[in-house]
Amino acid sequence: MWPWLLLVAASGVVCLPTSRGVFSLNATRKEGVEPNFVHSWAAAHAKWGKGFPHEAVEFYALASGHGGIDAEPINHDALYVAEIQLGTPPQSIKLALDTGSADVWVQSTETRYRINRQGPWAVQYIDKSKAGGFVYRDSLQLGGEHVDKALIEAAQMVSGQFESETRYSGVMGLAKKVPNGIQPRQPSFLDTLTQQLDQPVFSADLRADAPSRFDFGFMDESRASGPLTWLHGDASQPHWSVHLGLTSWSTRDDDDWIRTEFDAVVDTGTSLLFLPDSLAAEYWGQIPGVVTSAQAHGSYQFPCALDLPDVMFKLLESHHVVSIPGAYLNYGPVASHGSLCWGGMQSSRQLHHQNLLGDVMLKAVIVGFDLAQGRVGLANKRLGHE
Numbered sequence: 001m002w003p004w005l006l007l008v009a010a011s012g013v014v015c016l017p018t019s020r021g022v023f024s025l026n027a028t029r030k031e032g033v034e035p036n037f038v039h040s041w042a043a044a045h046a047k048w049g050k051g052f053p054h055e056a057v058e059f060y061a062l063a064s065g066h067g068g069i070d071a072e073p074i075n076h077d078a079l080y081v082a083e084i085q086l087g088t089p090p091q092s093i094k095l096a097l098d099t100g101s102a103d104v105w106v107q108s109t110e111t112r113y114r115i116n117r118q119g120p121w122a123v124q125y126i127d128k129s130k131a132g133g134f135v136y137r138d139s140l141q142l143g144g145e146h147v148d149k150a151l152i153e154a155a156q157m158v159s160g161q162f163e164s165e166t167r168y169s170g171v172m173g174l175a176k177k178v179p180n181g182i183q184p185r186q187p188s189f190l191d192t193l194t195q196q197l198d199q200p201v202f203s204a205d206l207r208a209d210a211p212s213r214f215d216f217g218f219m220d221e222s223r224a225s226g227p228l229t230w231l232h233g234d235a236s237q238p239h240w241s242v243h244l245g246l247t248s249w250s251t252r253d254d255d256d257w258i259r260t261e262f263d264a265v266v267d268t269g270t271s272l273l274f275l276p277d278s279l280a281a282e283y284w285g286q287i288p289g290v291v292t293s294a295q296a297h298g299s300y301q302f303p304c305a306l307d308l309p310d311v312m313f314k315l316l317e318s319h320h321v322v323s324i325p326g327a328y329l330n331y332g333p334v335a336s337h338g339s340l341c342w343g344g345m346q347s348s349r350q351l352h353h354q355n356l357l358g359d360v361m362l363k364a365v366i367v368g369f370d371l372a373q374g375r376v377g378l379a380n381k382r383l384g385h386e
Contacts, residue, residue: 021198022217023143025082025097035332037342040271041296041350044358047100047270049351080204080212080268082172085141086152095172097214098269099204099240099369102178104140104189105153106170135186145216147193151186174202174268176374177238190371200371204268206363208328210384221379224366228379229318233263240266240369242357242376246314247279250326251286257314258282262355266367266376270358272331273324273345280347283311291340297350300343301334311345311361315378322378324364331360 081094086106093106140150174190194200197217205223206212213223221228233241245261262276275283280300284290289303302308308326315322324345331344344360368377 021145021196023145024216025143025214035271037272037299037331037334038296040331041299041346044270044272044274044351044356047267048265048354048356080206080214082142082214084172087138090139090141093169095170096269097172097174098267099174100178100265100267100269101171101173102175102188102190103153103171103173104150107154142216145196147189147196150189150192174369175238176240176369179238194371197371201368202371203366203368204362205366205381206268206359207383208363219368219377223381224379225382226380227318227320228366228368228377229315229320230368230370230373230375230377231315231317233375235374237263237265240374240376242266242378243316244313245316247275248312248314249283250310250312264355264357266357266362268359268362270356271344271360272356272358273329273360274348274351274354274356274358275345276353276355277347277349280345283309283345284343293334299346299350301337301340302343304330304333304339304341320379322365322380324361325383328360328364 080097082097083092083094085092095104095106134154136152136154137149138152140147140152172189175188176190178188179185193216199217199219201219202214202216203219204212204214219228231242231244233243241263243261243263246257246259248257258279260276260279264275284300284302287302287306287308289306291301292298293301308329310326311324311329312321314320329344331342334340334342348355364381364383366377366379366381368379370377
């Protein structure tokens with residue numbers, strides 16, 4: 001099952017060409033797209049859970065305004081979209097950059113070339129609709145960097161709702177070692193790109209209301225406000241992951257850290273932050289007026305008028321502290337209750353204890369991805385007016 005199209009606030013992107021093996025993709029948030037907790041929550045369940053929670057189907061359908069499960073709640077989701085050039089002569093198309101998947105594919109209506117047909121590929125969504133097509137080799141250009149004979153999955157069959165989405169035309173997967181959907185198995189796009197980079201690294205500087213940027217082949221430490229710490233993770237995990245152990249928030253004493261060790265996947269294609277149940281319960285338990293939603297699997301809601309405390313992680317490798325502003329944990333009002341807001345951090349119990357560091361956290365930090373050692377680095381950054 002490949003439900004990774006269920007992601008979560010779209011943006012347009014400008015490419016910055018640099019020297020060979022080093023390039024950047026600049027993203028700007030698309031105006032008029034507001035966070036939608038129900039869509040983001042459903043997307044995380046579809047992508048990382050073991051099926052969509054049965055008791056939430058009616059809740060999701062009602063909140064979506066129709067009678068079925070929307071397989072692609074992308075209108076309100078946190079995608080970072082890059083404009084790339086594909087084919088000869090080059091055609092400009094927009095692809096979503098997703099560290100949680102490995103495929104590079106475009107809708108076939110966006111491509112007119114038919115070169116070196118390789119074989120089939122397919123993905124399947126939570127509503128049993130499917131996307132699939134054939135694989136081609138062609139040139140791909142990102143910010144001045146050319147990737148020759150890249151494997152491109154051209155979708156000949158996609159669901160109608162994705163087909164009508166005009167903000168982007170496909171996905172560029174940047175997962176660590178997740179198999180792509182091509183049969184027989186082929187190297188991932190990231191495997192191919194790594195061979196051309198000046199250094200085997202890339203980084204993400206995601207932001208809420210300012211330009212975001214992905215850098216490839218180098219680390220721009222000037223964008224960080226402190227040192228970057230490379231973290232240990234689960235070497236067997238095909239996704240980018242980190243191991244965290246010390247958590248606190250700004251209402252606790254400076255030396256009062258909760259020691260709960262856990263692994264978490266770093267995913268630019270997930271909006272919300274999902275932490276171990278004990279941490280989520282302790283954080284929200286200190287907030288007056290917090291309630292849980294029975295329809296949304298016990299998701300936390302809080303009075304919108306409150307200022308939430310910052311969440312902090314002390315990194316075990318360096319004892320540097322990275323912080324998530326409390327304002328980022330406000331995911332917007334509950335539609336049925338104007339005085340309550342959804343929490344941007346929720347319990348991973350909803351996802352069978354799959355902890356996820358989504359964009360609620362990633363917008364607060366610089367994230368480095370070490371392609372040689374399969375590790376992730378974190379650093380604080382200047383958030384400016386955000």
